[in-house]
Amino acid sequence: MKKLLFSLLFTSIVFAAKSQTLAQIKKVLDTTSNPIGFVKYVLKKKYFIDTVAVVTTSNFMGKADSLAYKGKVGKVYGPFKGENILVKILYKAPNTFYHVSHIVLDTSTYSFRFASSLADTIIEKIQSGRESFASMASTYSADYSSAVKGGDLGWFVRGVMLQQLDEAVSKHKKGEIFTVWTAAGLHIVKITDNPKKDVGYALMLRVIL
8 A cells, every 4th residue: 555655656746747847847956955866766857967177267168167166056057058958056165276467478489598588677677667567468478368468367276277387376475476487488477366265166967858
């Protein structure tokens, strides 16, 4: 008798789930304490659980890292245009972010000796107040995407930059200006802000409708 009642109850739940509108499904996913169980046993939909990393908070590579950073834990998003998927943010974890600006002197254009001398001149002008870091970036930097923003690279996690830059950034403090050689050339780097903790990872449930 108990098995029959359970079978009838479960059948009615599944039938109800199948007849639910998208809005109703999202409402349940928003509020249930067991979203995976609801998707697996009631909706009977395919699902994936992904860990999405946020590498920079200035420019997002797509919807995944944008949701990982901006989305609220427990909230359901979607479906998005061209995709039949719902996304629920299950959990977020912090990471350490750095904020720097740089000027890249391209050593395929300048000799190493000239680049080094020019870097010294640029730093002296900035530190004396005769020029700003932004104006020097606009004039000299070979990294055009950051040059138009005064050399600002935004906030990023350690590990996404060139190794030499990564190692140097962690050794300097806010306001310090220094040079770093990489395969891209000679970088004049300014630590714009102190490191900070921010959202670095998100655990996301993707439901295929």
